[in-house]
Amino acid sequence: MSNILSFVPPDKVNASGFVALSSMFADHRRARGDVFWLKENAEWLGILASMSTEIQDAALAPYASFYDDIRVQLEFFPQYYRFFLSICLDLEDLGAGGTQGEALCDWVARQGLPEAELSDLQRGEAARLLARRGVKGQQQGTELAERLHRFIARSETFALPNKKAAYELAHIIFYLSDYGQRDPAVAPEVLTSLEYAGLLAFLDQDSDLLAEICAALRLAGVTPSPIWERLVVAAHEACSFAGGSQAHAGDAYHGYLVTGWLAQMTGRRAFGHAVPTGQVTIHGAMVGQGALRRLSEGLFELGPKRLADWSRMRLSLLPELSEAEQTVIEAAEQSSPKFGEFFEGFARACSGEMASLT
Numbered sequence: 001m002s003n004i005l006s007f008v009p010p011d012k013v014n015a016s017g018f019v020a021l022s023s024m025f026a027d028h029r030r031a032r033g034d035v036f037w038l039k040e041n042a043e044w045l046g047i048l049a050s051m052s053t054e055i056q057d058a059a060l061a062p063y064a065s066f067y068d069d070i071r072v073q074l075e076f077f078p079q080y081y082r083f084f085l086s087i088c089l090d091l092e093d094l095g096a097g098g099t100q101g102e103a104l105c106d107w108v109a110r111q112g113l114p115e116a117e118l119s120d121l122q123r124g125e126a127a128r129l130l131a132r133r134g135v136k137g138q139q140q141g142t143e144l145a146e147r148l149h150r151f152i153a154r155s156e157t158f159a160l161p162n163k164k165a166a167y168e169l170a171h172i173i174f175y176l177s178d179y180g181q182r183d184p185a186v187a188p189e190v191l192t193s194l195e196y197a198g199l200l201a202f203l204d205q206d207s208d209l210l211a212e213i214c215a216a217l218r219l220a221g222v223t224p225s226p227i228w229e230r231l232v233v234a235a236h237e238a239c240s241f242a243g244g245s246q247a248h249a250g251d252a253y254h255g256y257l258v259t260g261w262l263a264q265m266t267g268r269r270a271f272g273h274a275v276p277t278g279q280v281t282i283h284g285a286m287v288g289q290g291a292l293r294r295l296s297e298g299l300f301e302l303g304p305k306r307l308a309d310w311s312r313m314r315l316s317l318l319p320e321l322s323e324a325e326q327t328v329i330e331a332a333e334q335s336s337p338k339f340g341e342f343f344e345g346f347a348r349a350c351s352g353e354m355a356s357l358t
Contacts, residue, residue: 018056019059022059022063026066028280029279029280039083041087042087043254047264048094049179053264057096067098082129084104085104085108088100089129089133102134105132106133106135108130109135112137124175152193153187153190155192155193158200159196159342161292169197170216173194173219174219177219184219195338198214198335206290208254211232215258227335232263233262233263235255235284236259240273241275242276243277243278243280244279252283252284255284256282289324290325299313302316306349307347308347309344310339313343
């Protein structure tokens with residue numbers, strides 16, 4: 001399939017909001033060009049580039065001078081090449097700037113910058129960026145793709161709390177799908193991995209991570225649980241902006257971006273918040289009152305009585321939890337037909353093998 005993202009109705013798009021948000025990220029949060037500025041603006045432009053909607057020129061205008069100077073920046077800060085390429089290519093694909101992206105991709109490949117990456121995730125991102133301009137680096141090829149697919153297909157990895165692994169799972173889907181431009185062609189086991197990771201994020205009421213998992217499911221051609229997506233959209237709507245002396249950069253900007261991205265994907269209104277002038281802080285509780293920690297603690301405390309059968313463990317565990325925690329677990333059960341098999345891995349039932357080790 002050429003594009004697996006659905007069209008977003010025009011009435012759900014706040015074009016003036018895009019202009020204000022670009023101005024905020026480009027000029028009013030971080031020192032232009034520092035690594036945190038690069039990260040925030042690469043993420044924002046990446047979301048704009050992935051949307052099936054027209055982006056006003058005014059939303060890209062704050063980046064004109066940065067685009068013009070990007071060669072000088074990249075030459076002196078090659079360690080941040082993925083941010084520079086991402087910003088450059090997204091601006092060009094959105095219709096701003098010129099055509100220097102191909103030359104920059106070629107320079108990055110000739111310098112061997114992707115070869116300095118220790119992580120397959122980062123190598124996968126680099127491969128995706130270079131491929132956008134038809135450039136093939138030495139780290140690209142079937143071996144990298146096979147390793148990425150093997151990692152995301154090991155579903156048992158994602159039945160245990162590990163936010164780093166869960167974010168990597170989502171991002172690998174983003175890269176393999178080129179953010180919705182092609183079918184990532186994932187195995188059924190990968191969809192199970194995403195389901196397990198989504199259940200953990202929901203049990204933790206972590207709307208930031210859950211937004212990325214839901215987005216990855218959609219990019220893989222699957223509609224996520226409406227229970228999950230309602231939580232994500234509610235978190236986006238609950239965000240607020242503060243300016244003036246209260247503003248600081250250590251805030252909920254990432255959660256705001258990814259929950260808004262997911263809301264856009266589902267055809268809901270997003271990025272419609274009023275943006276103050278000057279420095280801005282984004283507030284939002286991206287992790288709510290979840291049940292994950294207490295559920296894990298309860299299982300651990302059971303010791304050798306721990307079983308992989310949720311129907312039996314439910315009777316032991318739920319009475320020990322608060323009403324709010326029970327409500328979250330009951331919603332998680334309703335959200336996925338795979339909850340029982342997820343629990344088999346999550347329970348880490350005692351097998352007796354550890355006691356026999358000498």
